[in-house]
């Protein structure tokens with residue numbers, strides 16, 4: 001093939017080449033290394049860390065998550081950092097397992113600890129949703145049928161009002177074709193966050209769910225009652241006949257009540273979890 005190169009093209013090519021080369025002194029600098037770890041967002045109140053640890057145990061006790069699944073919280077002192085345990089079963093999480101990440105999901109100081117493959121779920125949702133302070137990812141069996149069938153998950157009783165009007169489904173095949181189903185890249189996390197939009201819950205087809213809230217206890221509440229609502233909706237549908245869902249206006253009016261009373265459930269779950277944790 002005959003190449004045709006004008007003087008302008010040649011000048012541009014040379015300038016790009018020169019521009020791409022580092023200065024002579026830089027060529028003799030230290031060899032390339034991995035990018036520097038992000039700086040810490042600062043110390044965190046140990047009580048907040050403990051709340052995150054307890055939430056891991058509560059979610060296990062409530063059968064919302066088992067050996068898989070994770071919960072994070074945004075760093076209380078820096079909105080561009082979040083806290084998430086190392087890759088470990090939630091029932092085994094202690095304060096020493098809690099790691100700090102930037103919103104690109106790079107660990108601040110891994111200390112040899114492994115990270116969750118799907119941590120991008122958390123980082124990308126925190127980027128997209130400044131109002132969100134806690135994120136839960138579950139593989140909850142109860143909600144999965146609503147991510148693979150044609151029936152949307154909708155509120156059928158008052159404590160599921162946050163599901164209104166219905167729960168969107170993230171289909172990873174539409175986002176990225178054939179995959180291993182895991183949200184293991186920033187792009188997939190971003191796509192999931194886009195499906196979630198301004199909602200509190202999104203389902204992942206054939207996989208599980210994500211649940212978000214402005215506090216850790218509220219996120220736990222929503223994750224648990226997503227499962228309960230799914231179970232009740234399944235039962236109502238199995239009975240046959242038309243299901244009488246909550247109206248959006250009813251759900252809206254119920255949300256304020258939930259906001260006021262959800263702490264009662266959290267206090268109970270927390271006490272039970274602490275008793276089990278201290279008995280170990």
Ligand SMILES: [Zn+2]
Nearest residue numbers: 118137139208
């Ligand atoms: Zn998962």
